[in-house]
Every structure is written in C-alpha cells, then in structure tokens.
Amino acid sequence: MSATFRLPASARTWTIADARVPTPLLDKTIGGDGSRTPEVVIADHDGLVAVDIAIVDGRIDRISSAGVLPVTGPVLQRPGLVLPCFVDAHTHIDKGHIWPRAPNPDGSFEGALATVPVDRAAHWTANDVATRMEFSLRAAYAHGTRAIRTHLDSALGQTRISWPVFAETRERxxxxxxxxxxxxxxxxxxxxxxxxxxxxxxVGEFGHCFGAVTYPGPALRPGLDRLFRLAADRGFELDFHADETNDPAVNTLAVIAETALAFGFPQRILVGHCCSLALMDPDTMRRTIDLVARAGLSVVSLPLCNMYLQDRDKLQRTPRWRGVTAIKELRAAGVPVMIASDNTRDPFYAYGDLDMLEVWREGTRIAHLDHPVGPWADIVAATPATALGLDRPGRIRVGDPADLVILPARSLSELLARPRQDRIVIRSGRPIDTALPAYAQLDHLEGLAP
Structure with missing residues (x-):
C-alpha cells in the first residue's frame, strides 16, 4: 500500500477490504443494519478485528467481518491498520512554534514560565498568532486529527487579541x-x-469552556468557587491545568473534585497534567482518585511535555521519573483517561508536531500502556471525543463520515515500532494531501527565521 493511494474521482462507492481495527475503536454495533455481526474474528492478542469497510458518498455504509460480504467499487485490499481520525484534547496552538525566538534557557518549567510572557508581550499580534495557529492546524490535519481543544493565554490584553483570532480560525x-x-x-x-x-x-461569544491553572495558595478555593459558579450560571464546561509539579504535597486535583461534588456541577470537567498524583503516598493517591471518580472528572495526561519538563535538574542530573500522572490507577477506578499533544516547539516543549500517532507511540513507551496495547487504543480518539462532547464517538461507525487513518502495519507492534509518515488520511471518504507544511513558511514572522 502506498501513502499516495489514488481513488478515482468518479468513485462514489469503494471498499477497504481485510483491514485491522483495534476493538476499542470499532463501534459495538457494526452490522450494516445496526446489529452486531457475529462472525467478527479477533486477529491477534492485541484485540485487532479483521473487517471490510464499505464507503458510499463519503460515509461509512457497512462494516462486516472480512470476507463475509461481497465488496463493491474500487478496493483497497489488506491496507493494514485502520483507525478513526484522532482527537487531541489538550493543546496550545496560540504559543506553538515560537521556539526559534523564545527558547527555554534551561529546559525547566520555571524557564518556560519566564520566557513565554516576554515573547507574548513583544510578538503576539493578531497576525502572528493567526499564522502560527494556521501552521499548527495544517500539520495536525495532515497527520489525521479531526478535533482539537486548545488553551488560549488569557491574561492582560492578550485576551482581546487571541480569542477573535481563534474564532476566525475555527470558522476557516x-x-x-x-x-x-x-x-x-x-x-x-x-x-x-x-x-x-x-x-x-x-468565552460566551467564542467558546463554551472555562478554566484556569490551579496551584496552592489563598486564592485556590475562592477562585475555584468563582469559576464553578460562573460556569454553572452560563452553561460552560470546565478545563483545568493542575499539579504540574513533582511535589507530592501539591494536590489541587482533590480540591477541584471536592468543589465539583459540592456544586453538583452538571457539565463536563477535564483536568490536565496531574503529575504530582503519581508521587503521592498510596493512601493519599487512593483518596484523591476516589474523589476524582465520584466527581465525574476526566483526566488528560501529556506524556511528551511532562517528561520534558518534570524532574529536570539545573545541575544536569539525569531525571528520576517520567512526569506522567497515575494513568493506570485512574483508569482502574473508572476515571476516563486520555493522552494529548500539549505544547509544540515552544518553551514548554521544544519538540512535537501535533501528531497524535507520535503521542500514542511515545505515550505507550513512557507510561507502559501495553501488554496488551489494544485496550489502550481509545485514549487517542474515543475517550477524548467523549470528554470534549463531540457529536461523533471517536470510533469507526456505520453512518458517520469516513474520516479514517490507514497505516501499513499488520499489528500494533508494527504500528508503534517506527514513525509513520506513510499513512493515508481519509476525510469524508477521500484521501487528502498529507504533505506537512515547511517550517520556512513561518520565517516571515519576526524572529522565527533560523
């Protein structure tokens, strides 16, 4: 199979035959009539299912066990793995790609906190923010992402610049x-x-989600009370950055959960990072996770950024831990967990390209989300789609637009073993151009040329 797969322009109907799909990313009712197909065969120990996917007029018309029903139209035979397009639940596309003019001096969290405001004050005009957002989204789209939540720096005058730019970008x-x-x-x-x-x-004009960065101090409880009250009054969802530290004494996650329970908050709440949770003593961890589960919170871990920043020592000591939250313990308690990109080429993370396949590959290695890998496949599509309240479930489902990522790998081991720029991305039933934007396209912005 080639990443330059060509579908005739006249083809209204075509078939992906004998594909492999991770079970958590396949809708439970996979028959063309909405009933479960009993002949589905589990392909390997990771829980891959062998299926044929019929596409008609840009939508998934039928999913059946491989070889059970006749195929129609052009056929992509044995393409390898087929995934739904990705959902990236936590990003910062307003600050992406400023690294050439705002490198982190020492790679530390403190270095990032000091560097970003200086760059923001000097450069973040509407044109600068819009251009970098556009670049980021072009990369994400080429990689196969269909939905993104971004955090927008919203302090001082930047609010009135970045939010209208975001609204225009969203429409585009x-x-x-x-x-x-x-x-x-x-x-x-x-x-x-x-x-x-x-x-x-x-937020009322351009969004539907409220939130803040939480940290210990006298403002924590009254600040949360204010945010929850305002969000409840206006029908906003909530999204927090919490406990991005290796200090196990920091536990604002528990306070967020307590506040949600006290309010009986009806909307979705997503909390990111929660790094210190992984370093707490077992009893404190269990109590906190119980609160999170009872409050109905979802948690997004940012494995690449957190491994980059956490436990970085200015004396160049080798880091002693990986920075990620207690993903397995949260999930075992019934808390929806997912992973996401976070920052890209800015002082908080020097690398990255909004490629959720890279995030999954490296997140699997960092957090040991494996043996087997298959049950964790939902963390890059299905679970974040629910956490963000998307109309579609983040699974391959009959009746939905055919938004798919096709990868020439016969197993999850092959998929995650190497970078995959040989992917085919299908949007509304047609392959798209997966060429990535060149960094030189940002050179005209002040300070971004090498």
Whole structure:
C-alpha cells in the first residue's frame, strides 16, 4: 500500500477490504443494519478485528467481518491498520512554534514560565498568532486529527487579541478540524472582577469552556468557587491545568473534585497534567482518585511535555521519573483517561508536531500502556471525543463520515515500532494531501527565521 493511494474521482462507492481495527475503536454495533455481526474474528492478542469497510458518498455504509460480504467499487485490499481520525484534547496552538525566538534557557518549567510572557508581550499580534495557529492546524490535519481543544493565554490584553483570532480560525477550519478553546490564566485572576468579565464575555461569544491553572495558595478555593459558579450560571464546561509539579504535597486535583461534588456541577470537567498524583503516598493517591471518580472528572495526561519538563535538574542530573500522572490507577477506578499533544516547539516543549500517532507511540513507551496495547487504543480518539462532547464517538461507525487513518502495519507492534509518515488520511471518504507544511513558511514572522 502506498501513502499516495489514488481513488478515482468518479468513485462514489469503494471498499477497504481485510483491514485491522483495534476493538476499542470499532463501534459495538457494526452490522450494516445496526446489529452486531457475529462472525467478527479477533486477529491477534492485541484485540485487532479483521473487517471490510464499505464507503458510499463519503460515509461509512457497512462494516462486516472480512470476507463475509461481497465488496463493491474500487478496493483497497489488506491496507493494514485502520483507525478513526484522532482527537487531541489538550493543546496550545496560540504559543506553538515560537521556539526559534523564545527558547527555554534551561529546559525547566520555571524557564518556560519566564520566557513565554516576554515573547507574548513583544510578538503576539493578531497576525502572528493567526499564522502560527494556521501552521499548527495544517500539520495536525495532515497527520489525521479531526478535533482539537486548545488553551488560549488569557491574561492582560492578550485576551482581546487571541480569542477573535481563534474564532476566525475555527470558522476557516470548519469541516476539517473541529476546534474548541479554553482560557488559560492563573487561579488568582479568578478573583479579579475586570478580568473575569472580559474572559466570560469572550468565552460566551467564542467558546463554551472555562478554566484556569490551579496551584496552592489563598486564592485556590475562592477562585475555584468563582469559576464553578460562573460556569454553572452560563452553561460552560470546565478545563483545568493542575499539579504540574513533582511535589507530592501539591494536590489541587482533590480540591477541584471536592468543589465539583459540592456544586453538583452538571457539565463536563477535564483536568490536565496531574503529575504530582503519581508521587503521592498510596493512601493519599487512593483518596484523591476516589474523589476524582465520584466527581465525574476526566483526566488528560501529556506524556511528551511532562517528561520534558518534570524532574529536570539545573545541575544536569539525569531525571528520576517520567512526569506522567497515575494513568493506570485512574483508569482502574473508572476515571476516563486520555493522552494529548500539549505544547509544540515552544518553551514548554521544544519538540512535537501535533501528531497524535507520535503521542500514542511515545505515550505507550513512557507510561507502559501495553501488554496488551489494544485496550489502550481509545485514549487517542474515543475517550477524548467523549470528554470534549463531540457529536461523533471517536470510533469507526456505520453512518458517520469516513474520516479514517490507514497505516501499513499488520499489528500494533508494527504500528508503534517506527514513525509513520506513510499513512493515508481519509476525510469524508477521500484521501487528502498529507504533505506537512515547511517550517520556512513561518520565517516571515519576526524572529522565527533560523
């Protein structure tokens, strides 16, 4: 199979034959009439299912066990693995790709916190933000992502620049990538009336999600109370950055859960990072996870960024831990967990390209999401689709647009063993151009030329 697969322009009907799909990414009712097909065969120990997928007029018309029903139209035979397009639940496309002019001086979290505001004040005009957002989305689209939530720096005057830019970008990308946004500011600012008025108006006009960065201090509980109350009044969802630290004494995640329970908050709540949870003593971890489960929170881990920042020592000591949260323990308690890209080529993470396949591959290695790999396949599509409240479930389902990623790998071991630029991305039943944008296309922005 070639990544340059060509489908005749006249083909209204075509078939992907004898494909392998991870069980968690296949809708449970896979018969063409909505009933379960009893002949589905598990292909290997990772739980791959062998199926034929018929596509008609850009939608998935039928899913059947491989070879059971006759195929129609052009046939892509034994393509390897087929996945639904990815859902990236936690990104920062407003600050992506500023690394050439704003490198982190030492790779530390503190270095990132000090570097970004300087670059933001000097460069983040509407044109600068819009151009970098566009570049990021072009890469994500080529990699096979169909939905993204981004956090937008929303302090001081940047709110009035970035939110309108986001709204214009969302309209421009409608039908290709579904975009959501959540404001990013420190919990102390939740007690600032003028700031909250600005943010609430922007979210009310351009988004549906509220949130902040939480950290210990006198503003934590009153700030959370203010955010929850305002979100409840306006029908906003909530999205927090929490406990991005290796200090096990920091546990704002528990306070978020307690506040959600006290409010009986009806909307979805997503919490990112939660790094310190993995370093807490077993009893504190269990109590916190129980609170999170009872409060109905979902948790997104950012394995690449957190491994980059956490436990980085200025004396160049080798890091002693991987930075990720307690993913397995959360999931065992029934908490929806997922992984996402986070930052790309900025002071918080020097690398990355909004490639969810890379995030899955490296997240599997970092957090040992394997043996078997298959049950974890939902963390890059199905679980984040639910956490973001998307209309489609993040699974391959009859009746949905044929938005698929096809990869020439016969097993999950082959899939995750190497980078996969040989993928075919199908959107609404047609292969798209998967060429990635060249970094030189950002050179005209001040300070971004090498």
């Amino acid at each position: 990308w409608r039908g290709r990538i579904e975009l959501q946004a959540s404001p990013l500011f420190g919990i102390d600012l939740a007690l600032d009336d003028a700031h909250m008025h600005d943010i609430a108006d922007m």
